[in-house]
Amino acid sequence: MSLFQSVKLALKQLLSAKFRTFLTMLGIIIGVFSVILLVSIGEAISKNVSTQLGDMGSNLVSISFQSDNPNEKFTYKDATSLLKESEIGSPEVMRNMEVRTGDKTATKQVTGINEDYVSIKNLELISGRFCSSVDVQYAQKVTVIGSEIAKSYFKNQNPIGKYVQISGARYVVIGVLKEKGESLFGSADKKLFIPISSAVRLFKSDSIDLYYIQTQTTEQVSTTVEQTKEKMNQLFPNDKEAYTVVNQQQALDTFDNITKTLTLGLGAIAGISLLVGGIGIMNIMLVSVSERTREIGIRKAIGAGNRAILMQFLIESIVLSLLGGIIGILLGIFTAQLVTAVSNFEMRVSASTILIAVSFSMFIGVVFGVIPAQKASKKMPIDALRAD
Structure with missing residues (x-):
């Protein structure tokens, strides 16, 4: 079976239980949305700080006295x-x-x-x-x-x-x-x-x-x-x-390091949602394997190998995760544009953030889809056909 046919079959299977598919994707949607939004906030803060400090130039020294x-x-x-x-x-x-x-x-x-x-x-x-x-x-x-x-x-x-x-x-x-x-x-x-x-x-x-x-x-x-x-x-x-002498460039570098750490921390917090979403995908895929035991048995009986069964369920897990990721990205971009439109805080979703979100969604699909896929591929045809 070609990759295109596998993806088509995975989509057909997911659309056959729309509500369950949506609930499964919800964790990934929230996780990716959180990553997009929080990382964009961190990057916007970093850019804003750099612009404000940079406006005064790097050839500035400030002396504070207290x-x-x-x-x-x-x-x-x-x-x-x-x-x-x-x-x-x-x-x-x-x-x-x-x-x-x-x-x-x-x-x-x-x-x-x-x-x-x-x-x-x-x-x-x-x-x-x-x-x-x-x-x-x-x-x-x-x-x-x-x-x-x-x-x-x-x-x-x-x-x-x-x-x-x-x-x-x-x-x-x-x-x-x-x-x-x-x-x-x-x-x-x-x-x-x-x-x-x-x-x-x-x-x-x-x-x-x-x-x-x-x-x-x-x-x-x-x-x-x-x-x-x-x-x-x-x-x-x-x-x-009583006094502090600060180089403006040092202040710029300090704030830059702080905002980078903040962005990383926000991204990590949002990543927890993705982890929870991945666990949800694995649970549903395990349920799906149990429900489709006879289907697995029939496919094996007519010549499908362990690799074909494994790839079928793994691609289904990746498609599920990727669809949730795309919806989360679109929601994140929309929210960022909305915040920019109604406030003075300019937020832009960078291409690198989108790429990271898509890659992580696929990674979640692979990691949490492997166990259900392996379980499906290792079923014996005779046992699978006897299943109710």
């Missing part, structure tokens, strides 16, 4: 002393403050920055301008607002030149940022940005929590990291645990 000693401070002046002539740097100091315009009042995140922050963070403006060095030097009461702040407080109006009250102090809006969406570091769309010098007065503190240094090339990063650590050691000789 001391248990209230008398220990890392000031903007301290931070700028770390820079070399070829480098640019910017602080990031955030506080939640009451922001008011007209009769609308809400608590929003206000961030103190300098003129280089826009290029370091790869931000774009849709109108107005960003904070300048003059604004920082003279502690001007100006603010650049995110797109959501603009929509919330000014609706259809042009915010440029209008005022917002931040903790009772009036700040003039000089720029509106282009919408960027959510990221690992929060959404710039929901923030207000003011000069670092103005933030020092508004927050009543000259200590900064985070400082970015951008080198001209990626090759300079390792040198900058070492030199920055040395300078920080000099500034805080008695508290080396």
Whole structure:
């Protein structure tokens, strides 16, 4: 019997008991669907993280400061002393403050920055301008607002030149940022940005929590990291645990490793469903062998060998598993497209994921179909014909 005839016979046999076939395939469908969906989620997270960190470039060094000693401070002046002539740097100091315009009042995140922050963070403006060095030097009461702040407080109006009250102090809006969406570091769309010098007065503190240094090339990063650590050691000789100097590329590699591990873990969890589905296939195939004992006896009596019987039941198991796998793949692709359509989380099912799912479905069919197939092939014709 040819392979085509064997597949045709297997399909005919499976369609003769549609409901039982569907219930048998259900474990494989759920397993493959889970693998497709969870692996796609892991890959989407990995791509999203890589894109967000990559947007800021691999030539970035960040210094975070958090001391248990209230008398220990890392000031903007301290931070700028770390820079070399070829480098640019910017602080990031955030506080939640009451922001008011007209009769609308809400608590929003206000961030103190300098003129280089826009290029370091790869931000774009849709109108107005960003904070300048003059604004920082003279502690001007100006603010650049995110797109959501603009929509919330000014609706259809042009915010440029209008005022917002931040903790009772009036700040003039000089720029509106282009919408960027959510990221690992929060959404710039929901923030207000003011000069670092103005933030020092508004927050009543000259200590900064985070400082970015951008080198001209990626090759300079390792040198900058070492030199920055040395300078920080000099500034805080008695508290080396208070600060962390991180290479952006190292952070990218770390997140990449984390997301790969996450993807692998999610895939493994989903694989358990496939294992359960495989056990279900084996059980049903064993039942099928018992039910078709006389058929096996007749086929052997007219000349079918053990190999032909084994291949018949094995192909039936593979077809059963493969059909479940295809349905699971289609459901996974549909769900991924649905999630992408209704949310900002972009999910794509890669060809490699589909190939792995199909291969694993066939593998499950072979592994869990071997025992029933062997049992069928080893039946003696005379015993099989005597079966009820």
